[in-house]
Amino acid sequence: MNEPEKIDPRELSPLALAFVGDSVLELLVRQRLVEHHRLSAGKLNAEKVKYVSARAQFREEQLLEPLFTEDELAVFKRGRNASKASVAKHASPEEYRASTGFECLLGWLYLNGQLGRVHELFETLWQQFDPNKT
Numbered sequence: 001m002n003e004p005e006k007i008d009p010r011e012l013s014p015l016a017l018a019f020v021g022d023s024v025l026e027l028l029v030r031q032r033l034v035e036h037h038r039l040s041a042g043k044l045n046a047e048k049v050k051y052v053s054a055r056a057q058f059r060e061e062q063l064l065e066p067l068f069t070e071d072e073l074a075v076f077k078r079g080r081n082a083s084k085a086s087v088a089k090h091a092s093p094e095e096y097r098a099s100t101g102f103e104c105l106l107g108w109l110y111l112n113g114q115l116g117r118v119h120e121l122f123e124t125l126w127q128q129f130d131p132n133k134t
Contacts (some may be wrong), residue, residue: 009111014082014104017075021107026052028122050131054091057106059133060125064102067124072105079104 009017029051031046050056061076068076080101091099109118 018103019106020105058095
């Protein structure tokens, strides 16, 4: 991933940050799956969903939250508390809000040029998160 154009994340809404963060996580998961698995596109997609669904992101955030800095926790909470008109079909409102907060944090880190931190959190997630556990 290349450094993004300089955008001041403070000028963006939490939902705009989550929009970017969703793509950041999706790209990292897709890249890792392709690097480590020789599967058909359909099977790759099925594996990807285990990491990027609202329910999975809720569990990922719970795993990573103890590692968040004070600033990261504030950004996560800002995203979590952003009002949403809709909720995912297969997630509770709590799971959906937390997944939005997690995406918001990833978007904020990415747009702040903190790719090292994004990769650090992702590596921890990849090593410790069991997508098959409910």
